[in-house]
Amino acid sequence: MTQLDLAAFAIDCPDPRELADFYGRLLGWQVDEEASNADWVELANPNGSAVLAFQRDPDYRPPTWPSGEVPQMMHLDIRVQTIAEGYKRAVGAGATPLPQPPDKQDAKFRVYADPVGHPFCMCAIDD
Numbered sequence: 001m002t003q004l005d006l007a008a009f010a011i012d013c014p015d016p017r018e019l020a021d022f023y024g025r026l027l028g029w030q031v032d033e034e035a036s037n038a039d040w041v042e043l044a045n046p047n048g049s050a051v052l053a054f055q056r057d058p059d060y061r062p063p064t065w066p067s068g069e070v071p072q073m074m075h076l077d078i079r080v081q082t083i084a085e086g087y088k089r090a091v092g093a094g095a096t097p098l099p100q101p102p103d104k105q106d107a108k109f110r111v112y113a114d115p116v117g118h119p120f121c122m123c124a125i126d127d
Contacts, residue, residue, distance in 0.1 A: 005049075005050070006049070006050040007050060007051070008042065008050055008051045008052070008053040009050055009051075009052055009053065009074075009076075010053040010054070010055050011052070011053070011054050011055070011074070011118060012055055012056075012057035012060050013054050013055070013056070013057060013060055013116050013118075014056070014057065014058070014060045014116060015056070015116075016036075016038075016039060016040060016041040016054035016055060016056050017031075017036075017038075017041050017054075018115065019041075019054045019114065019115065019116055020036075020041040020042075020043055020052075020054045022093055022094050022095075022114055022115050023043055023052055023054075023093075023114070024043055025092075025093040025094070026078070026089060026090065026093040026095070027043070027052075027078070028046075029043040029044060029045065029046060029052070030043065030044055030046075031043060031044075032044040032051065035051070038056070039055060039056040040053060040054070040055050040056070041053065041054045042054075060116065062113075062116055062117025062118070063117055063118065063119060065098065065111075065113075065119045066098070066099060066101065072118070072119050074118075075118065075119045075120050075121065076118075076120040076121070077109070077120070077121045077123050078120060078121065078122050078123065079123050079125060080122050080123065080124055080125070081124065081125055081126055082124050082125075082126050083108065083109075083110055083122070083124045085124075086109075086110055086122025086123070086124060087110060087122070089122065090110075090112045090120075090122050091112075094114075094115055095112040095113060095114055095115075095120075096112060096113045097110065097111075097112055098111040098112055098113050098119060099111070108123060108124040108125075109121045109122060109123040109124065110122050
């Protein structure tokens with residue numbers, strides 16, 4: 001059987017360009033203009049592996065994490081050196097800090113929301 005490779009991880013949102021710009025600032029990745037259009041925008045992974053893509057969903061509803069009325073369907077974990085660096089990068093790119101789960105107060109990650117409400121974690125290697 002042939003081994004498969006992940007081509008893209010796609011995230012639904014109301015405005016693909018706007019959300020791609022946020023994640024581009026956060027990750028330091030660039031939009032692949034040739035692979036993008038008004039309804040689909042790709043961020044090229046500089047390591048050459050799967051791209052991060054954003055697709056327009058006119059009926060998008062943000063997750064209500066942590067309450068779960070509208071469940072999160074996915075989340076990204078982003079590796080950083082320290083929790084402080086993660087905070088600086090996330091907030092500097094335009095993310096909103098979310099409440100840390102009560103049972104994870106000492107964990108090496110912090111939870112944020114992107115501009116349209118998707119939760120993601122900044123996970124520290126050190127600290």
